[in-house]
Amino acid sequence: MIARRKTNLHLPPRMYLYEGKRKPTYYTITIHNERINLSHDLREAKRKLLEIEEGRPIAGTISELIERYMKEISPKKAPKTHKDEISNSKFLLDVFGKMNPVDLRPVHVAKYLDKRAKVAPVRANREKSLLSHIFTMAMRWGIVDANPCKGVARNKETPRDRFITDAELASFSEYAISTGETGRLLAEVARLAYLTGQRRGDLLKLRLDQITDDGILIIQGKTRAKVLIQWTVSLRDCVSKLRASPRPVQGMFLICTKKGQPYADAGFKSVWGNVMSAWCDLGNERFTFHDLRAKAITRMIEDGRNASNLSGHAGDAMINKVYDRRAVKKSKAVE
Known part of the structure; x- marks a missing residue:
């Protein structure tokens, strides 16, 4: 009582x-x-x-600030980024939601990173990046005068170094084809990812009207960059096989179901995961779909070509950090 x-x-x-x-x-x-x-x-x-x-959300708290950011700023980003920020913001709300924005200090951000590092160090870095952008906007909105995330060191991340060999890609494709019609489509999509070096989300949304006489015009969802992948013999062959896959006459998408609908990201991930797991059960080493993009960019670097034109990045920093999977970086002598 x-x-x-x-x-x-x-x-x-x-x-x-x-x-x-x-x-x-x-x-x-x-x-x-x-x-x-x-x-x-x-x-x-x-x-x-x-x-x-x-x-x-309580007025004048970080909870209210996050709510405003998620309504006004986050939806303007790429769909996957927005989805990730919805998830990441929940962790920030649980810890900082009731605080006044002006009371948040760098030491609080550092302690948050340390605590989250015990469970998910890489994700904690993404959450800190989101919090930093939220406070950058808060400065613009006149709510705070400084960003407490600035100068706070991120958790250490080990760059992914998995490199898919030509033999591995051929082996996976051969196995996928052996599983049936969906597997044949999967093999060609994997081939397309390597030949173009593009992200899964951009390939799954690729429309037939983006296939031009000059090549494939990709409008990247993440960077908004427009990239024209010019034709090669291999790329023409790959696209021809994808267009020949079962589809309605009026289908709009290059990669689609039998009904002509584009694959949802979750649906494609499920198909990929099932075939990949079965291939790994045969004694092979797992690789991700994103590793195909890294393979393409690494090949460009090895050939001395401008990888940023393919990747859509404005500079080389992200390419060097994430996508360059060369085990040994080679260079000629000065003279």
């Missing part, structure tokens, strides 16, 4: 008063026995308590 309030009878349920030396502070206690200061002003305190009880 809950005890009846004997003092401060004018306060609403679950609101309490602390009489400080200079001014009173109204606060509440959550079901987790966590104290949340509401305000020094009773009217403002009542409003914030109502927001908490209704599950709405």
Whole structure:
């Protein structure tokens, strides 16, 4: 049985008063026995308590800041980035949501990275990047004067170095083809990914009207870059086989189901995962679809070609960090 309030009878349920030396502070206690200061002003305190009880972001908190960012900024990004930010923002809300933005300090961000590093160090870096961009926007909106994420070192990441050999790609494709019609399509999509060096999401959305006389025009969802992949004999052969796959006469997409619909990312990942797992059960080493992009870019670098034209990156920093999978970097002598 809950005890009846004997003092401060004018306060609403679950609101309490602390009489400080200079001014009173109204606060509440959550079901987790966590104290949340509401305000020094009773009217403002009542409003914030109502927001908490209704599950709405509290005005003037990082929770409200994140909500604004997720409504105004995140949806303008690539669909996958937006989806990732929705997931990452939940972790930030749990830890920082009730804080005032001006109270967040670099030490808080550092402790967050340290704690998350024990479970998911790489993902913690992505969450920190999101928090940093949120505060960059908060500076623009006039909410804060500085970004507390600046200067806080990220968790150490080990770059992925898996390189798919030509023999491995041929072996996987041969096995995929042996599994049936869907496997044959999968093998050609893997081949297309290597020949073009493009991301899975951009290939799955590739429309037939993007196939031109000059090549394949890719509009990258992540960078918004336009990349024209010019024709080679191998690329023409690959596209011809994909166009010959079962499809309605009026189908719009190069890679599609028998009904002419584009593959959903989750659906394609499932098909890829099943075939890859079966191939690995034969004693082969697993590789990801994204490793095909790295193979293409590495091949470009080895041939002395400009890999950024293929990848769509503005500079070489990301290429060198993520996509260059050469085990040994070779260079000729100066003279």
